[in-house]
Amino acid sequence: MxxxxxxxxxxxxxxxxxxxxxxxxxxxTEGTNLNSTENKGTSETAADESATEQTAADKSGDGxxxxxxxxxxxxxxxxxxxxxxxxxxxxxxxxxxxxxxxPSLNPLLTREVAVEAPADEVSKAYRTVIKRYQKLARxxxxxxxxxxxxxxxxKFAREIREEVLQTLVSERFRKAITEQKLRPISEPQLLDxxxxxxxxxxxxxxxxxLPEFDVTGYDTVRVEKPQTDLTDDEYETELGYIVDSQATVxxxxxxxxxxxxxxxEVQFRGEIxxxxxxxGEEGVTSDTPMEAPIAGDDVLIEIGGKHTLTAFNDALRxxxxxxxxxxxxxxxxxxxDRKLAGQTVGxxxxxxxxxxxxxxxxxxxxxxxxxxxxxxxxxxxxxxxxLGRRKREGLEMGARNRMLNEIFARHSFPVPESxxxxxxxxxxxxxxxxxxxxxxxxxxxxxxxxxxxxxxxRGEAENEVRASLVVDRIxxxxxxxxxxxxxxHEVLLLSMQTREPYETLRERLAKDGGMERVxxxxxxxxxxxxxxxxxxx
Numbered sequence: 364m365x366x367x368x369x370x371x372x373x374x375x376x377x378x379x380x381x382x383x384x385x386x387x388x389x390x391x392t393e394g395t396n397l398n399s400t401e402n403k404g405t406s407e408t409a410a411d412e413s414a415t416e417q418t419a420a421d422k423s424g425d426g427x428x429x430x431x432x433x434x435x436x437x438x439x440x441x442x443x444x445x446x447x448x449x450x451x452x453x454x455x456x457x458x459x460x461x462x463x464x465x466p467s468l469n470p471l472l473t474r475e476v477a478v479e480a481p482a483d484e485v486s487k488a489y490r491t492v493i494k495r496y497q498k499l500a501r502x503x504x505x506x507x508x509x510x511x512x513x514x515x516x517x518k519f520a521r522e523i524r525e526e527v528l529q530t531l532v533s534e535r536f537r538k539a540i541t542e543q544k545l546r547p548i549s550e551p552q553l554l555d556x557x558x559x560x561x562x563x564x565x566x567x568x569x570x571x572x573l574p575e576f577d578v579t580g581y582d583t584v585r586v587e588k589p590q591t592d593l594t595d596d597e598y599e600t601e602l603g604y605i606v607d608s609q610a611t612v613x614x615x616x617x618x619x620x621x622x623x624x625x626x627x628e629v630q631f632r633g634e635i636x637x638x639x640x641x642x643g644e645e646g647v648t649s650d651t652p653m654e655a656p657i658a659g660d661d662v663l664i665e666i667g668g669k670h671t672l673t674a675f676n677d678a679l680r681x682x683x684x685x686x687x688x689x690x691x692x693x694x695x696x697x698x699x700d701r702k703l704a705g706q707t708v709g710x711x712x713x714x715x716x717x718x719x720x721x722x723x724x725x726x727x728x729x730x731x732x733x734x735x736x737x738x739x740x741x742x743x744x745x746x747x748x749x750l751g752r753r754k755r756e757g758l759e760m761g762a763r764n765r766m767l768n769e770i771f772a773r774h775s776f777p778v779p780e781s782x783x784x785x786x787x788x789x790x791x792x793x794x795x796x797x798x799x800x801x802x803x804x805x806x807x808x809x810x811x812x813x814x815x816x817x818x819x820x821r822g823e824a825e826n827e828v829r830a831s832l833v834v835d836r837i838x839x840x841x842x843x844x845x846x847x848x849x850x851x852h853e854v855l856l857l858s859m860q861t862r863e864p865y866e867t868l869r870e871r872l873a874k875d876g877g878m879e880r881v882x883x884x885x886x887x888x889x890x891x892x893x894x895x896x897x898x899x900x
Contacts, residue, residue, distance in 0.1 A: 466784065468549065471777040472571045475554070476539045480531050480564040489560045492526045524558065531564050539568075548573055549781035571779040578774070578836045581894075586766040588899045591755040593747065601750055602743070605733060606722055612663070615717040620681045623667040626718040627679050633657045636691075636707040657708070663718060679714070688712045763895045770837075770894075771830050778828045786824035787817050831887060838890040845885045850878065853885055 493512060496519050500510045516523070532553075540547065547570035554567040612626065621627050635654040665671050666680055674692040682688060691709050698704040723729050730742035794816075795808060854872065858865040872878045 466552075467780055468552075468569065468571050469777055469780040472574055472779050473569055474545055474547075474572050475567055475569045476536070476543060476545070477567050478532075478535045478539045478565070480535050482561055482563045484531065485527070485558070485564050486561050488527045488530050489523070492523050492530075496523065528558065532566065535564070536568055546572060548779055571781050573832065574776045574778065576774060576776040576832075576836070578770075578833060578840070580773070581770050581833075581837055582898065584766055584769050584898055586762050586769070586895070586899050589758040589762055591751075591758050593751040593754055597754070598747055598750060602746065605746075606725065606729075607720075609729065609732070610720045610722045612718050612720050615719055618683070619717070620683050621666050621679055621714070621717055623680070625666045626663045626720060627666060627682070627714055628716040628718050629662050629664060629679075629712050629714055630660045631658065631662065631710050631712045633692075633708040633710045635703075636709060654702075657702075661715070678710075678712070682714050684714055684716050686714045688714070759895065762899060763891050766895060766898060767830070767834070767891055771826075771833055774829065774833055776829070778825055778832065782828045783821065783824050786827050787820045790820045790824060791816060834887045834890050835883075837894065838886050841890060841893055843886055843890045843893055845882050845889060849885065850882050853881060854878070857881075 493515055496515045497510050497512060498508050500515060500519070501507065502510050502514065502518070505511075505514075536551065549571040551568040551570040554569055556566040558564050558566075615625070634656050664675055664679065667676055672692060672694075674690065678688055678690040689709070689711055691707055693707050694700075694703045694705060696705040725739050727736075727738050730736040730739045734742045734745055736742035736745060791813075798808065799805075851869075854869055855865055857863075858868045861868065869878075872881065
């Protein structure tokens with residue numbers, strides 16, 4: 364934990380050199396939807412009363428480019444905006460001091476310990492390190508083990524100081540926090556370090572600790588269990604989408620009018636009528652801003668279809684290919700496309716062709732194509748089970764989130780700044796990865812305002828840290844644990860998802876502390892499920 368920090372202090376003391384500049388160092392811790400709508404443009408949703416507006420929340424780089432909080436209750440990008448400075452003084456009496464200002468800490472959770480090691484221990488540590496250097500040093504003109512002590516002290520001053528610090532600082536710090544029963548969760552920052560051979564070692568260390576808070580009463584929260592049974596209508600709707608995806612569309616060559624079951628291929632242009640108008644000397648004027656026209660080409664509309672608006676059915680039924688139509692449509696207030704909901708739209712429509720859809724037979728051959736099933740009955744059984752499971756998991760997850768949010772709302776306490784910054788880093792990394800997948804180049808990313816982006820992520824990052832601390836405390840009280848077998852299974856799933864060999868992934872996670880992070884997240888997820896089973900009624 365101390366190696367990078369100590370190396371910096373040691374590097375600041377080469378004999379005869381100018382004081383070196385400090386460097387910032389990061390704080391760290393141990394640590395197919397049943398209700399979905401097809402992605403449709405306005406050209407399709409205009410005639411479909413079941414359409415809903417497609418959201419783009421998961422396409423915006425995790426809210427990376429937003430200036431406000433980007434998402435509700437739930438990472439390292441390489442762009443650190445930390446500032447540190449070190450003031451060093453060499454005094455005539457031989458004392459050496461260094462003062463380091465590291466990443467900011469939450470003052471409400473910052474603890475500071477003053478540490479001292481006796482002069483004889485300092486001298487002993489110097490002697491031990493110097494003797495080892497004398498024995499191992501290879502310097503031209505001197506036999507191995509015969510290098511003069513004065514030369515070793517001069518040539519290896521920085522390295523000797525670093526090893527002495529590594530030996531004394533970490534040992535004395537651990538002893539101090541053990542005696543005071545403190546548990547740091549951020550990397551300690553050294554303050555007022557004084558190290559001179561033959562004199563006591565003195566320094567102060569500042570760090571953050573976890574907040575004290577009480578979760579008593581969490582088990583009084585109640586949440587209603589949703590009805591998760593898959594209805595026949597839901598099943599038939601999903602099955603219809605699947606079979607429809609296998610249909611073939613052919614143009615009707617005979618000259619006739621559109622009838623029930625036909626598909627009209629149309630080109631249209633629609634203008635949204637203003638909600639309020641004023642009659643004046645210049646005629647009728649709109650009191651509301653004009654909306655941009657909506658238009659579509661080669662759009663298919665089913666005559667008499669389950670989701671086709673009545674106005675479109677009435678206007679198109681009986682029309683022929685090449686015919687031009689004018690009509691208005693009043694959209695219901697709850698229409699899926701918010702742009703059209705509650706609006707009246709005047710349409711100019713040209714019927715380009717009459718189409719017929721031919722659907723495949725629901726037999727064993729189609730079952731094999733769709734799900735590698737041996738029979739249509741087997742395919743339907745598997746599909747119903749899959750859709751039922753998906754609906755149940757989605758609704759239960761929503762109920763769990765509502766339950767947890769109610770628990771979180773009961774707790775307000777300060778959180779460690781080091782953990783908040785870690786979450787900000789994680790959110791930025793996710794966002795940058797998403798932007799890269801969308802095609803953003805590295806040079807474009809470098810132009811982003813990372814100070815603004817970090818500030819925009821802070822609110823949600825703080826909420827996430829607080830939520831995690833609450834869940835961790837409840838997990839302790841409920842005795843929730845994650846076994847090695849469960850952890851290994853999760854890593855196996857990650858390996859399959861990322862296509863990284865299992866052993867390679869496991870070794871990498873073990874090296875960088877990722878295994879424990881995976882275990883922590885699994886424990887939190889498991890705690891949410893345990894609470895749901897306990898509190899849902």
